[in-house]
Amino acid sequence: MSAPRSYVRPMGAWWQRLPFYRRYLLREATCVFVIGYALVLLFGLWRLGQGRAAFEAWRAALAAPASLVFHALALVAITFHAWTWFEVMPKTLPFIRWHGRRVADSTIVRGGLLAAGLASLLVLALAWGTLT
DSSP: OOOOOOOOOOOTTGGGSOHHHHHHHHHHHTHHHHHHHHHHHHHHHHHHHTOHHHHHHHHHHTTSHHHHHHHHHHHHHHHHHHHHHHHHHHHHSOOOEETTEEOOHHHHHHHHHHHHHHHHHHHHHHHHHHHO
16 A cells, blocks of 8 residues: 655646736846846946946947847836836735725826836936036
8 A cells, every 4th residue: 555645736837827927927037137237237337447448348338239139128128027016006005095085006006107207307307417
């Protein structure tokens, strides 16, 4: 007589069962672009520490076709990643009430997007002011 076997839950292709799982994995895969872009910026800082000529060579390398393709893909991936986090925001916040009524999820998402857009404009304005 053999010993009873434990139930082993099948795990093959679990992410293909529901669109939610596929979207979740796609969002998590965008971290590759976040890491890649962070490494590009860190390399730029390292080159800046090596002097003006090294930094200008790094900046020139950013104009290469491969770099432009990477940056375009990174923009799309990071935008998708950010959008999904704004979609999650209403699910992670406690209920917000305004005049006795619960604020709609779409209002929270739009508010987060508006705040991020205004913060980006502020950073651009400050950077533009220091460049000109």
